[in-house]
Amino acid sequence: MIRKVLIAEDHESANISVQKxxxxxxxxxxxxxxxCDDALNxxxxxxxxxxTFDLLITDLYFEPDGxxxxxxxxMDLIVAVRKVQPELKVLVFTAESRPAIIExxxxxxxxxxxxxxxxxxxxxxKEAIGEIAQHRRYFPRDTRQHxxxxxxxxxxxxxxxxxxxxxxxxxxxxIPAHLQRNGIKPSGLxxxxxxxxxxxxxxxxxxxxxxxxxxxxxxxx
Amino acid sequence: MIRKVLIAEDHESANISVQKxxxxxxxxxxxxxxxCDDALNxxxxxxxxxxTFDLLITDLYFEPDGxxxxxxxxMDLIVAVRKVQPELKVLVFTAESRPAIIExxxxxxxxxxxxxxxxxxxxxxKEAIGEIAQHRRYFPRDTRQHxxxxxxxxxxxxxxxxxxxxxxxxxxxxIPAHLQRNGIKPSGLxxxxxxxxxxxxxxxxxxxxxxxxxxxxxxxx
DNA sequence: AAGTGAATTACGGTTTCCCATAAGAAAAGG
DNA sequence: CCTTTTCTTATGGGAAACCGTAATTCACTT
Numbered sequence: 001m002i003r004k005v006l007i008a009e010d011h012e013s014a015n016i017s018v019q020k021x022x023x024x025x026x027x028x029x030x031x032x033x034x035x036c037d038d039a040l041n042x043x044x045x046x047x048x049x050x051x052t053f054d055l056l057i058t059d060l061y062f063e064p065d066g067x068x069x070x071x072x073x074x075m076d077l078i079v080a081v082r083k084v085q086p087e088l089k090v091l092v093f094t095a096e097s098r099p100a101i102i103e104x105x106x107x108x109x110x111x112x113x114x115x116x117x118x119x120x121x122x123x124x125x126k127e128a129i130g131e132i133a134q135h136r137r138y139f140p141r142d143t144r145q146h147x148x149x150x151x152x153x154x155x156x157x158x159x160x161x162x163x164x165x166x167x168x169x170x171x172x173x174x175i176p177a178h179l180q181r182n183g184i185k186p187s188g189l190x191x192x193x194x195x196x197x198x199x200x201x202x203x204x205x206x207x208x209x210x211x212x213x214x215x216x217x218x219x220x221x
Numbered sequence: 222m223i224r225k226v227l228i229a230e231d232h233e234s235a236n237i238s239v240q241k242x243x244x245x246x247x248x249x250x251x252x253x254x255x256x257c258d259d260a261l262n263x264x265x266x267x268x269x270x271x272x273t274f275d276l277l278i279t280d281l282y283f284e285p286d287g288x289x290x291x292x293x294x295x296m297d298l299i300v301a302v303r304k305v306q307p308e309l310k311v312l313v314f315t316a317e318s319r320p321a322i323i324e325x326x327x328x329x330x331x332x333x334x335x336x337x338x339x340x341x342x343x344x345x346x347k348e349a350i351g352e353i354a355q356h357r358r359y360f361p362r363d364t365r366q367h368x369x370x371x372x373x374x375x376x377x378x379x380x381x382x383x384x385x386x387x388x389x390x391x392x393x394x395x396i397p398a399h400l401q402r403n404g405i406k407p408s409g410l411x412x413x414x415x416x417x418x419x420x421x422x423x424x425x426x427x428x429x430x431x432x433x434x435x436x437x438x439x440x441x442x
Numbered sequence: 443a444a445g446t447g448a449a450t451t452a453c454g455g456t457t458t459c460c461c462a463t464a465a466g467a468a469a470a471g472g
Numbered sequence: 473c474c475t476t477t478t479c480t481t482a483t484g485g486g487a488a489a490c491c492g493t494a495a496t497t498c499a500c501t502t
Contacts, residue, residue: 012343013238020237034340065340095316119255119286122233167434169427172459188481193460206390208459212430213388213437393489409451414490429489 002089002133004029004051008039008058008077009093014117018057018093021125036062036071040080047085055132056081057125060094060101078109089132093117093125098219100155106139113138155220158184159199162192164221167212172196223310223354225250225272229260229279229298230314235338239278239314242346257283257292261301268306276353277302278346281315281322299330310353314338314346319440327360334359374423376441379405383413385442388433393417 005027009015015032022030031053033039039058046052060074071077078090091113092105105111113128115121115138128138155163161184165175172192179187186192196208205211215221226248230236236253243251252274254260260279267273281295292298299311313326316338326332334349336342336359349359376384382405386396393413400408407413417429426432436442 010340011338012341013235013242013338013346016238016241016343017234020241021234063340117232117234119231119284120233122237125234166428166430169431171428171457173457186480190481190483191479194480197461207387207392209387209430209433210390212434216434216437394487407450411451411453412449415450418491 002027002054002129004031004046004053005055005057006031006033006039006042006053008033008036008056008074010034010059010062014059014093017122018125021122022129025126025129027129035067035069036073036077036080037069039077040071040084043081043088044084052085053088055089055091055129057091057093060092060096075104075109078111082110089113091115091125091128091132091138093121096219098217101219102139111137114140116140155199155215158186159195160215160220162195163212163215166208167216167221223248223275223350225252225267225274226276226278227252227254227260227263227274229254229257229277229283229295231255231280231283235280235314238343239346242343243350246347246350248350256288256290257294257298257301258290260298261292261305264302264309265305273306274309276310276312276350278312278314281313281317296325296330299332303331310334312336312346312349312353312359314342317440319438321440323360332358335361337361374420376420376436379407380416380420381436381441383416384433384436387429388437388442 002025005022007015007018007022007030009018009032012034015034019030019032022028031042033042036058039056043053043056056077058074058077062069062073071080074092074094078092081088081090089112090109092111093115095117096102097116097118102114105114112132115124115128118124124140131138161179162175165178166172170178173189175192176187176189179192196211200206200208200211203211203214205214212221223246226243228236228239228243228251230239230253233255236255240251240253243249252263254263257279260277264274264277277298279295279298283290283294292301295313295315299313302309302311310333312334313332314336317323318337318339323335326335333353336345336349339345345361352359382400383396386399387393391399394410396413397408397410400413417432421427421429421432424432424435426435433442
């Protein structure tokens with residue numbers, strides 16, 4: 001049963017609508033946080049008093065605004081929260097739609113649910129909370145399809161590393177040195193060239209510019 | 222005086238919060254549209270009955286979802302609305318923050334206001350409506366600063382053209398042919414090289430990959 | 443119409459990138 | 473322990489990009 005909820009969301013307007021949605025679900029014990037640090041703090045405080053939260057609804061991205069923060073965003077917040085209250089349910093409510101990121105939420109961060117800020121988001125929010133209340137996870141199916149469709153080529157850490165370096169303006173011939181410095185195994189220039197060729201081939205690209213842009217849009221870099 | 226308002230916004234949650242904000246301003250004649258076409262239609266209908274709208278609050282981007290639409294987004298909507306009801310005030314409420322786009326809204330589309338979906342957006346929304354009610358435009362100052370700061374190099378149409386072609390995978394040496402086909406004047410390979418060098422130099426880049434990414438983030442391509 | 447200045451284009455040399463092939467090292471299997 | 477397989481690295485030739493310079497064109501002035 002979801003009784004007490006914390007909303008971590010820097011956008012005032014988004015906060016308002018989540019609140020209203022919760023009210024429609026007859027949840028009236030709601031706390032707000034406009035910063036991740038504050039959210040973690042509220043959760044810790046609640047633990048001390050025994051009046052713990054049942055659900056955290058959080059955005060992924062929080063804009064810096066002068067107030068220095070330790071936690072840089074929703075992902076950091078999830079990690080921190082899991083340490084102090086592992087059983088707390090976490091629902092991510094964000095505009096982020098890039099497949100690579102959502103997969104991370106599922107697998108790496110083990111979020112209980114994800115709702116995208118989109119056309120029917122308020123309705124989906126209700127559904128998600130209903131599912132999570134019954135200890136089920138909520139990740140829309142079409143996300144998966146989206147993932148499979150777009151991720152024609154699944155990038156390895158190595159691939160991302162190379163592309164990141166390229167995007168930073170590192171010369172292709174200088175990449176081996178960078179990799180060796182970080183102790184990454186395949187560091188030969190030929191290996192790099194081969195990987196780049198394979199990726200471009202798989203995605204139907206001809207130039208590195210396209211590859212870099214694609215990874216950016218995908219959220220891989 | 223703002224009496225009757227139309228909200229064009231596909232996100233259910235955003236729609237809810239705008240509604241609530243309007244209620245706090247004691248505006249209770251509110252109509253909603255989840256599609257641009259529907260928004261235009263509602264405005265036209267209101268004109269026929271004489272019960273016209275005073276303000277349109279619109280997002281910029283509307284997601285396609287099966288229902289085929291003529292107007293593809295907020296910018297199209299503004300153009301269409303100006304034709305049927307030129308004096309209607311238009312306030313753009315969007316997550317878009319790229320300087321190039323906001324400048325377009327100011328100058329090209331002649332919007333009456335812009336509020337970014339951000340930390341204090343609900344408060345800014347109220348301010349904006351107040352200003353527009355007094356026939357003043359509302360574009361936050363920091364937007365301008367942002368513009369000036371980031372736009373270290375101001376790209377010409379020619380620059381954008383080149384970078385777009387690069388981003389599409391066109392070989393640098395093939396760009397002259399593309400430009401000639403579109404009747405663009407400087408089409409020599411040297412001119413293209415020179416431009417690219419100047420841009421990279423101005424922005425402290427060394428590779429085209431960086432340039433392409435930068436333009437993408439800026440919203441220039 | 444000729445001269446001047448700015449811009450565009452053409453050209454050559456160097457570096458980087460691309461691609462295929464071969465040599466070498468590590469892992470798998472008998 | 474040796475062979476086979478697979479992966480990584482090395483090498484070289486050719487294409488593209490980079491960079492400076494010279495020639496040409498174009499616009500504008502007188």
